[in-house]
Amino acid sequence: MNPTKVRSIIESLEENRVTLVAVTKLHTVEEIQPLYDLGIRNFGENRVQELLEKVAHFPGVAWHLIGHLQRNKVKYIAPFISCIHSIDSEDLLAEINRQAEKNGRLIDGLLQVHVAQEASKFGFPASTFLQQIREIDFQKYPHVRIRGVMGMASMVTDQNQIRAEFQQIKSFFDALKSDFPVHFDTVSMGMSGDFDLAIKEGSTLVRLGSILFEA
Ligand SMILES: *Cc1c(COP(=O)(O)O)cnc(C)c1O
Numbered sequence: 001m002n003p004t005k006v007r008s009i010i011e012s013l014e015e016n017r018v019t020l021v022a023v024t025k026l027h028t029v030e031e032i033q034p035l036y037d038l039g040i041r042n043f044g045e046n047r048v049q050e051l052l053e054k055v056a057h058f059p060g061v062a063w064h065l066i067g068h069l070q071r072n073k074v075k076y077i078a079p080f081i082s083c084i085h086s087i088d089s090e091d092l093l094a095e096i097n098r099q100a101e102k103n104g105r106l107i108d109g110l111l112q113v114h115v116a117q118e119a120s121k122f123g124f125p126a127s128t129f130l131q132q133i134r135e136i137d138f139q140k141y142p143h144v145r146i147r148g149v150m151g152m153a154s155m156v157t158d159q160n161q162i163r164a165e166f167q168q169i170k171s172f173f174d175a176l177k178s179d180f181p182v183h184f185d186t187v188s189m190g191m192s193g194d195f196d197l198a199i200k201e202g203s204t205l206v207r208l209g210s211i212l213f214e215a
Contacts, residue, residue, distance in 0.1 A: 001034045006212055010038065013206065018199055021064050023191075023209030025050060029057045035212060036061070044085075044207050048073045055080065066150075066188075066207055068122045071095040075102075083108040085150040085188050085207075088123050090136050093144060100143035107143065110150040110188050113172055115165045117154045126168060130175055138180070148186030148204070149173045153194055162194050166201035173202070 013020045021044040024032045032043070036058050043058065045051035046067025055063065062082035069086050077084075078099035087093050087109045100107040111133060114123030124132050138146060151169035153162040166189055173187045190198025192211035199206065 001031070001213055002215060003034065003038065005214070006035065006038060009208070009211070010040070016199055018203060019186075019205040021066070021188075021205060021207045022212055023066065023207050024054065025067075025209065027213060029054060031213065032058070042082075048076055052076060064207075074099045078105065078107065079103050081107060083110065083147065085110045086112045086122060087144075087146075088112045088114075093136070093141055097141035097143045105143065106145050108147045109144045110148050110186060111146065111176075112150045113169060115151050115153070115168045117156070117161075123151065126172075129172055133176060134179065145183055146180055148184055148188065149176070150186075150188035152191070153189070153198075159197065162197055163201060166190075166194075166198050166203070170202040 010020060019042060020040060021042045022035050022040045023044045025045050025047065041060060042062050042064060044064040044066040045054070051063060051065065063080065064083045064085055065077060065081055066085045069084060069092060071092055074095045084096060084107060087096070093109065096107055096109060112123035113126055113129045115126045149169055149172050153165040156162065169189050170187055177184050186205055187203050188205045188207065190203045190206035192208050195206040195208060
């Protein structure tokens with residue numbers, strides 16, 4: 001990690017009122033510690049097992065699950081998880097609600113939309129996203145607080161394509177805002193390679209991994 005560089009990233013995100021989630025996947029507790037010491041308190045992991053191994057080491061951190069989540073694993077993270085970015089089906093939403101209720105909690109969630117060209121990425125398909133979301137009766141899931149949308153741009157170099165994909169994610173957020181009158185405030189988009197562009201296009205939360213750990 002390069003503390004000067006990370007500090008300047010933190011400052012510029014703060015100026016833009018963009019939340020930083022440090023993606024700690026594939027890094028050890030020792031490697032993560034300096035980010036914690038700089039005051040970062042939102043951490044993201046994409047696998048439940050790895051997340052569980054790290055939680056106890058970092059008191060006071062808000063943990064974000066950013067990768068695909070299987071329904072049978074929700075129970076392991078429900079006691080403490082702050083936000084699940086990868087809600088991609090009503091079945092998963094229902095299970096998060098059930099486990100949140102069991103734990104007497106309110107869990108934040110984001111609706112993941114698949115806008116990228118790669119077939120491997122999860123999320124509601126962009127082509128049917130709004131329609132599918134509007135068919136869900138969210139009042140049935142009062143223990144999940146839907147805060148916004150999450151998406152990933154394609155792994156391409158064409159900036160115009162990436163921009164168009166971010167614009168699409170943002171347009172979905174705007175379209176749904178009136179369906180969720182309170183607390184709908186989060187556009188989770190932007191990673192190490194594309195977060196500047198994501199912020200220009202309306203991101204409110206970036207998920208940064210590799211750039212924070214570079215020497
Ligand atoms: C790994 C990951 C990131 C961070 O990627 P970097 O390019 O290392 O910043 C962000 N979001 C998700 C969903 C990821 O899996």
